Amino acid sequence: MQEEKLSRREREKLRHRRQMLITALELFSEKGYHNVSMHEIAKRAEFAIGTLYKFFKNKEDLYKALMMEKAEEHHRVLMGVLSEENDVLTVIEDYIAAKARLFADNLATLRLYFAETRGASFNIKAGLDQDIRKLYDKFILRLASVLETGVRRKVFRKMDPYYMAVGLEGLTNAFLFCWLEDPEQHPYGANVLVIRDMFLKGVLAK
Amino acid sequence: MQEEKLSRREREKLRHRRQMLITALELFSEKGYHNVSMHEIAKRAEFAIGTLYKFFKNKEDLYKALMMEKAEEHHRVLMGVLSEENDVLTVIEDYIAAKARLFADNLATLRLYFAETRGASFNIKAGLDQDIRKLYDKFILRLASVLETGVRRKVFRKMDPYYMAVGLEGLTNAFLFCWLEDPEQHPYGANVLVIRDMFLKGVLAK
């Protein structure tokens, strides 16, 4: 898309940047942010250390770039699903499926993100987490608005749609982590069904 | 219990140990495991660095001790609640309340745990996480067995009680984090009610 208008030089640069980010992700998720050195990244990516610093002004910057790129991708995908014109229940189901796919494809990134950013771990939080939070808040509001439609159409009970969204997130996260940690014992299909069921019908007998 | 029979010397030692753990927790949750130095901990706790190392053979050991102690406390509290002889719904409600209290009292530890241990962050995971996982697995099974009772008594629908437990965990976590991050906007009472409602009745209109 954007690349087509770039000179060869610039296309190369972008390729290099991408290579560095991919390598960094690999290493970070193998060993954790603090246990990977810039030299290690440079070496594995087959660049000189100086070149790495031409692209990212320091280690934190590299980490942020990595996370933001992934966050934006996730955001794009999920917002896409939530924007499709379908009946609410189908949208929710599609959303769960899409989220599951993202989880499976980006296990490394997710683990890294939870490991490094969610705590008061370090000041990256200040910058990075906020940006990602902003995206996530936007997304939750979008999800809430979808659910609100459902409420308006009487598909759902009269509830605060924001809280419904929070609840849905909690359920999907719990089951998807469950699945990812032990896919054999907790197969994808079963999990998805239970998420839908619990979300829609709760657990009461009646 | 045990403390009463200790000599003054040993009671002092225990106090010192406790002080070090408290200080370490403070610092770790302010800045993250990797951004806190042993010197820093020693200084803030007002001990010499050597003294710190007399109590914990290295930094990782200190961290593990910290986490295990907290995990065991949580475990004890929650298992206690789940063991009370009450009708299932009351137990669940008590459990949510107890968990909320633990969250509120131990926000720092929780953040630290999620930030440092859950990812592939470092090899502490190998030892520590397993021990904590074992506790957590035990707990989930206990919760499932409570829920199973509910199923047997026809309070709940016929579902896999393990998945019910997973779902309940997901919901409570989501709402409690929500509450802790912005207690004014998402007050405790509202959250607890929504957890109970969503868990029990789901979101469907009927």
Place this chain on the structure above:
Amino acid sequence: MQEEKLSRREREKLRHRRQMLITALELFSEKGYHNVSMHEIAKRAEFAIGTLYKFFKNKEDLYKALMMEKAEEHHRVLMGVLSEENDVLTVIEDYIAAKARLFADNLATLRLYFAETRGASFNIKAGLDQDIRKLYDKFILRLASVLETGVRRKVFRKMDPYYMAVGLEGLTNAFLFCWLEDPEQHPYGANVLVIRDMFLKGVLAK
């Protein structure tokens, strides 16, 4: 000898001191002076660290005491042999045998001494080495005086007896180390014979 006039208290003290020295020697020769800590010595000797410091004012002092004790013992034994009233050749033979026995019995100490003291290793040299040197010089002079008798009696060629002593020392050391490093390949008997032969007759054919 001296001990009989000491009170029980003082005899105990001496026994403790001896125990500490023995333990220290064990550890030093297992691992080298710098790789053994005072705590380690105290623990293995079953004393508190403070008690160790009551007996030796610091680590260097302990080391010096150890070495001086051994040096004096060696000195006593070898000087004894050199003082016996026998013909020169017998004295020399006895001396070689006695030295061999000392080597064998004190391999650990010797290794330690060569390892730690002979180089400009550390300032122990200043104090300790000088004292030991003094003993050794005395001994060499005694050996020279025995050899001088041999010269006077025309048993030996007309040579500087001091240099004869140096030469004898060189030969015995070389062969005894040889023996100690690989007793099977270079058995004691063979070595002693060769020392005597080379010292007395040299290597020329005629």
Place this chain on the structure above:
Amino acid sequence: MQEEKLSRREREKLRHRRQMLITALELFSEKGYHNVSMHEIAKRAEFAIGTLYKFFKNKEDLYKALMMEKAEEHHRVLMGVLSEENDVLTVIEDYIAAKARLFADNLATLRLYFAETRGASFNIKAGLDQDIRKLYDKFILRLASVLETGVRRKVFRKMDPYYMAVGLEGLTNAFLFCWLEDPEQHPYGANVLVIRDMFLKGVLAK
């Protein structure tokens, strides 16, 4: 030989390495391996500590490199002398002279080696000492083979040439240390003559 084809960069690197080794030797022989810190070496050599670690992966490695380099040099020189085509007695004399020169030029290294490596001092022994031993064993065998020639040509008595070599080593070491410790009292010339004399003719009157 190899150096001439190196780039300026690489020649500089080699010079730096050499400078570090020289400085390390200076310090080690002034104070002993364990009493010299890497910081001290770096400072005296006028490099940053990190640079030192670029060249030697740790302190032990630096020490080993130092010793091996010297050992190889000695080996080369002495083997060279022993390989010259001369009558046996001349070769022996040349050998003594060459060894004396090496002793004089490398007093620091020798002292260090005897002080740090020969004892059970530390585990460098494991790796380093073995390598040096191998060189030394090769050398002793070479010396023995020279002496064997002497035996075959009836220059020497019928003796085990290996033991002759050991004896020669013992004598040279004793007298050369003697000379180095007090060159005024025990001048070079006198020592060399006595070595030769004692080795060849022994001390008996006849």
Place this chain on the structure above:
DNA sequence: CATGAATGAGGGTTCATTCAT
């Protein structure tokens, strides 16, 4: 006298970052 908890200087080592080439 004996004890052992406490001390803190100092050691080995790593690694993010810079800058001359």
Place this chain on the structure above:
DNA sequence: AATGAATGAACCCTCATTCAT
């Protein structure tokens, strides 16, 4: 633009020594 040698602050940890009990 790319390189990689050089930097040095900062880290984790050890251990000789002291001193209150």
